[in-house]
Amino acid sequence: MSKIVYYINELYFPNGYHSFPHHRLPQAYMEIFPWYSLNWESLNEIKGKNNIIFVQTPVSNELIKLKLLYPLLENNYVFINQESNIFDWFDWPADTQELYIDILSKCTAFCYHSDYDATIMKIFTKNLIKYSGCANFFVEEPKKFEQGKYVIVPSPLKGYQRGMISHVLASNNVKELPIYSTKYTRPENGKIPLDSIFIPRPDLYKRKGIQMVDRMNINEWFTFIYNSKFGIDIHREFSGGNVSLEFGSLGVPLIGNIHLDTQRDIFPNLSFEFNDYEGIKNAIHLLLNDKDFFEEVSNKALNNTKEKYNSKTVVEKFKQDINPYL
Numbered sequence: 001m002s003k004i005v006y007y008i009n010e011l012y013f014p015n016g017y018h019s020f021p022h023h024r025l026p027q028a029y030m031e032i033f034p035w036y037s038l039n040w041e042s043l044n045e046i047k048g049k050n051n052i053i054f055v056q057t058p059v060s061n062e063l064i065k066l067k068l069l070y071p072l073l074e075n076n077y078v079f080i081n082q083e084s085n086i087f088d089w090f091d092w093p094a095d096t097q098e099l100y101i102d103i104l105s106k107c108t109a110f111c112y113h114s115d116y117d118a119t120i121m122k123i124f125t126k127n128l129i130k131y132s133g134c135a136n137f138f139v140e141e142p143k144k145f146e147q148g149k150y151v152i153v154p155s156p157l158k159g160y161q162r163g164m165i166s167h168v169l170a171s172n173n174v175k176e177l178p179i180y181s182t183k184y185t186r187p188e189n190g191k192i193p194l195d196s197i198f199i200p201r202p203d204l205y206k207r208k209g210i211q212m213v214d215r216m217n218i219n220e221w222f223t224f225i226y227n228s229k230f231g232i233d234i235h236r237e238f239s240g241g242n243v244s245l246e247f248g249s250l251g252v253p254l255i256g257n258i259h260l261d262t263q264r265d266i267f268p269n270l271s272f273e274f275n276d277y278e279g280i281k282n283a284i285h286l287l288l289n290d291k292d293f294f295e296e297v298s299n300k301a302l303n304n305t306k307e308k309y310n311s312k313t314v315v316e317k318f319k320q321d322i323n324p325y326l
Contacts, residue, residue, distance in 0.1 A: 006054065007056070014037070018031065019031045023136040029131075043069075046072065049076065052077045053079065057083040070103065086120045114238070118130075133309065135311060138305065142299045145295055148177075149227055152182075154182055165234055165236070168207065179209060180228075182214075183214050225250050233263075238256075244266055249306075253267065254301075256270065266301050270283050
């Protein structure tokens, strides 16, 4: 595609094209597609008709931003991208939800993360396109059973409930190794730091037996994962699957929700319903005590991530998938 493909978002990137050393959602698409990043204050840069526009579902001042978007629907190809878990927008005020539903009914297509998400959104639009996470960095060798100094609880990420299940399961069932959980505080200026890989929330969930660590930049985070034995990221709701991809690309086991496609595809032996506590506890026990199980999971995870979620392959398929709508 030779014409500009716009990506309207509130990720605080300067307007223009960008490249990234590590791919996550949406960085791989921004770099490889490529998308021209555009903040909400710059929509007047979009001129004429028949423009291709991808839109991050807003996560602040939603009503104002959706009203700015609405006029672009009539004469352009507008794709609405899922942001965070599929139910987040259900908590918006009524007038904002009503406008979003109207936009969904008029947009070219909705881009979703996981098949579970598509089952929710199919009532709002008939046009659905898979918008998967992906990775561009992989270790050479999977994790060995003897390696790993601690267990990580990488949640909560974007909501108050997301960490509680993982924290309790970890503290009740991991006694042999230290447990670390990431600390989240709201930035003073209300903006997401460009070097941050998380969207912070104001409250800090704590539990006895778990040590809290500060938010990290992407390189520190990869090192932190690589030096762990495994992670526990089990929760009721989920988003794009970046955490599953990062653990998988490093060959580190991760227990998670079976309805999250990246988790299920990369770690089939470690994917459960969020309330299958016996299954999760058994998986923790095996990862701590069964060398063969651990190394089989680690080897499969690295291979699955390389084969199914390589950035170039995923983004190229996405480009092909949108063609019928243009």
